[in-house]
Amino acid sequence: MYELNLIGIGTGNPDHVTFQGAEAIRAADLILIPRKGENKADLAGIREQIIAQVTETQPTIAYFDIPKRRGDDGYLQGVDDWHDAIALRWQRTIEAHPEARKVALLIWGDPSLYDSSLRIAARLDLQPVKRVIPGITALQALTAAHGIPINDIGAPYVVTTGRRLRDEGWPKEAQTTAVMLDGECSFQSLEMADYDIWWGAYVGMKEEILVHGPLDKVAEDILATRAQARADHGWIMDIYILKKRAK
CATH class of the missing domain: 3.40.1010.10 (Tetrapyrrole methylase, N-terminal domain)
Incomplete structure (x- = not known):
């Protein structure tokens, strides 16, 4: 044994x-x-x-x-x-x-x-x-890198996968969602003008890359940055948080 x-x-x-x-x-x-x-x-x-x-x-x-x-x-x-x-x-x-x-x-x-x-x-x-x-966890490292709390006061948040975000859409009644294991940038399936994103790759490492902003404004930057980083390193690990924008 x-x-x-x-x-x-x-x-x-x-x-x-x-x-x-x-x-x-x-x-x-x-x-x-x-x-x-x-x-x-x-x-x-x-x-x-x-x-x-x-x-x-x-x-x-x-x-x-x-x-x-x-x-x-x-x-x-x-x-x-x-x-x-x-x-x-x-x-x-x-x-x-x-x-x-x-x-x-x-x-x-x-x-x-x-x-x-x-x-x-x-x-x-x-x-x-x-x-x-x-x-x-990557989630801890991401929030620390961006200097943000993940939840609003007294509010829950959801942790899910890119596959479920693509297949099922935005989690019901969630204001904040952390997305892991997403190799396809599934945020593209959302109505991007409705969300802000805090994205990071290689979080906590010397290669760390961070992007934050309105999703519709920074999505293309994330896609290009992610593709280049994957080409440079041969692999990538990334994670992101999405919050609904106030209307």
């Missing part, structure tokens, strides 16, 4: 790793690092940088390749099958290191907010003891 530590590492800035997270990294016998192809090699490199920064004696690192997600049978079935495939990669990689008693994965952002690591861990054949170390 082994202990599986899911460690939130923030948005890519090593300074965002908490003392608790750093201690869990130092205590690990084995750290799994995913590889997502040559164009996204920076993502593995950032994890390696964090490990080197918080450890004096580097733990054993094992790499595994992330399988491609298929959508032949619909989105939800595709995600379900993909999670099965990832869990199998985790399991095989861990089984190759039977001496490891503390196994860790460094999770982008936080394991509990729009991340599926906990769901994937639940699919492992032999259920390990699970320990979750929270991290700074």
